[in-house]
Amino acid sequence: MVTIPSGSKKATVTGVPLTPSSLILALMQNVAGPVMVKAAVPDLGARQFTIFLNRAPTSPATATVAWFVVN
Numbered sequence: 001m002v003t004i005p006s007g008s009k010k011a012t013v014t015g016v017p018l019t020p021s022s023l024i025l026a027l028m029q030n031v032a033g034p035v036m037v038k039a040a041v042p043d044l045g046a047r048q049f050t051i052f053l054n055r056a057p058t059s060p061a062t063a064t065v066a067w068f069v070v071n
């Protein structure tokens with residue numbers, strides 16, 4: 001799980017073994033206003049991926065996103 005603070009639209013998760021066939025599933029775990037997961041973009045060489053939101057949570061809210069990698 002990763003928490004994205006208010007005012008931010010993305011978070012990077014590091015140290016994840018990824019392959020070209022990896023699928024990243026990312027889902028909101030709380031209600032932070034009209035905030036949704038927009039994308040989860042892998043960076044295979046750096047062993048990381050970035051979760052992007054459609055908008056930043058408004059203070060004091062944060063966005064909690066659960067993620068899972070298949071393959």
